[in-house]
Amino acid sequence: MDDFPTLTAADVKKASLKIGADIVGIGPIDRWKDVPEAENPMAIMPRAKSVICIGFRIHRGTLRGAEEGTYFSAYTLSGFDDINRIVAPTAQRKLASFIEDYGYEAVPVMYYTKSLGANIGKPAVRPDGSLKPKPEINFNFRTGGVLCGVGEIGHSRMLLTPKFGPAQRIYFIITEAKLAADPIVRGICDGCMKCVKHCPANALKYEADDNIEIPNIVTIKRSSIDVIKCRLSHVAGGLSSYAPDDVAPYVKNIVNGTEYSAADGSPRPALEDIENKVQRNVPYAASALKIFNSPSALCSKGCVRACLAHLSAEGKLNLKFRHQFREQGGDNA
Numbered sequence: 001m002d003d004f005p006t007l008t009a010a011d012v013k014k015a016s017l018k019i020g021a022d023i024v025g026i027g028p029i030d031r032w033k034d035v036p037e038a039e040n041p042m043a044i045m046p047r048a049k050s051v052i053c054i055g056f057r058i059h060r061g062t063l064r065g066a067e068e069g070t071y072f073s074a075y076t077l078s079g080f081d082d083i084n085r086i087v088a089p090t091a092q093r094k095l096a097s098f099i100e101d102y103g104y105e106a107v108p109v110m111y112y113t114k115s116l117g118a119n120i121g122k123p124a125v126r127p128d129g130s131l132k133p134k135p136e137i138n139f140n141f142r143t144g145g146v147l148c149g150v151g152e153i154g155h156s157r158m159l160l161t162p163k164f165g166p167a168q169r170i171y172f173i174i175t176e177a178k179l180a181a182d183p184i185v186r187g188i189c190d191g192c193m194k195c196v197k198h199c200p201a202n203a204l205k206y207e208a209d210d211n212i213e214i215p216n217i218v219t220i221k222r223s224s225i226d227v228i229k230c231r232l233s234h235v236a237g238g239l240s241s242y243a244p245d246d247v248a249p250y251v252k253n254i255v256n257g258t259e260y261s262a263a264d265g266s267p268r269p270a271l272e273d274i275e276n277k278v279q280r281n282v283p284y285a286a287s288a289l290k291i292f293n294s295p296s297a298l299c300s301k302g303c304v305r306a307c308l309a310h311l312s313a314e315g316k317l318n319l320k321f322r323h324q325f326r327e328q329g330g331d332n333a
Contacts, residue, residue: 022056
């Protein structure tokens, strides 16, 4: 057998930072042993030994215009779309090449799998006649970040890291290389519930939970979410300053209702109807969908900004700034 050079976790981390990642963590594949096959990296690479998570910061300054209500495109483009489409894929390619130069296969796990039609194809058949999961495997990014030791999921359902809080995007590489693992991160979210309090769409709930139990590893505690209400704000921009006057009452009627009915007692519209009414009639959201095929990111008020402001004010983040993100006692404090 060929005499391959040794690849260590330290080598991978050094290479990751050199190519531009701000965060890197490694999880052993056995942390996924109880994860359903349709979400499991072993279904992609049966010989996998490690999963590598690399993260890229969302510059706090890209949220400044959204915080002031004056300039949203910095977050939409630089803090969201550019990372997803340019920065991360370029870094993933370079890191995968680095690993494969050591003789180990490396699979970049891309952000836009769902946009390609995940889990709607015909499943492959194993030699014994059983069926594999439908393509594409729907890898859970935020849970993956936890299992790779880069952060924990807060009540907001966002991944929180010790350095950036909720302000990063993460990506993965699955590899055959057996690499030293990072420990599970705990203790960032303090249960302040600012994310729930300041969600403009009332999408997060105080009492209800949607916890994830990963046996013998970690219990992920998070609030439950009304996905339709979240999409109305984050994706469709129905509560933003871009919403036409005739759209805002329609959105508020849904946001102030339940998961079954609108506030006026009528049945809640289906997601498709909501998107036709709202997203395509909010100019900014429609443009983001057409040009970038991505969410307009017109919210982030509770799950990102309120959380970031709180963690920053409490001194819980390793990355320090000369000024707080939000003045104490100010709007949404």
